[in-house]
Amino acid sequence: MAALDWKLVVDTRNATALADFWAMALGYEVEDNSALISRLLAAGRLPEEAVAEHNGVRVFRGFAAIRHPLDPYDEETGIGRGRRVLFQDVPESKTAKNRLHIDVRSGPDGPEATAARLESLGATRVEEVDKGPAGRWTVMRDPEGNEFCVA
Template structure:
């Protein structure tokens, strides 16, 4: 037997603003038949293919400790470093920088409510590093 993950849910102080931030980061959009509005206590965004759904729910308590689960994201059309700069400009903050001189590593950011997430190198960067390390 197996299960299908239907949503990844974030407890939020402001579910609407969190959904807008994460939509800008991921390129996800609200469901056309269920628009997100300021003041809504639940806000959903969905990946373009409909396979991944992020749900943001207002809760009364704030975040108090490190996340037990977090997202790792990788750019599809930019470098890791360009993506980090883009996401910082959207309102994220730098939490920890684990980039290595050889280009490997990742960056830990926090969303506007302090949830940690990692930005890794995209596939094109990983492929280029592999090719450089093992030329034909």
């Protein structure tokens, strides 16, 4: 069996804002789907109410995605073909602990500097975990309260 492609999907209250946070946090790029949106609008395949503007660019209302800057992407649609996270707005707020989360490997300055940089972007620290030989990490929350770890 061949390996399957995948993307991580995160439910949000503000997809574009959370995509901006995670793009800055991970050094990823926010996907630019404006050319695709323009083609779909012109062909009558997308209603104008399904479109919003964010940072001067047309976006799909309630959706935003980020991709690794070195991974391939479709130049006609802006959609990544590699490591990718899609954010989608949902009506309900987060109410419980995540069952799945992102582990962020710290940059060359180490975990403390990485955690501090993420705090400056809007993340908050939850706790420091020290499991001895099993590892140490910092549990954090993104601006919408989704837990993630920095090691």
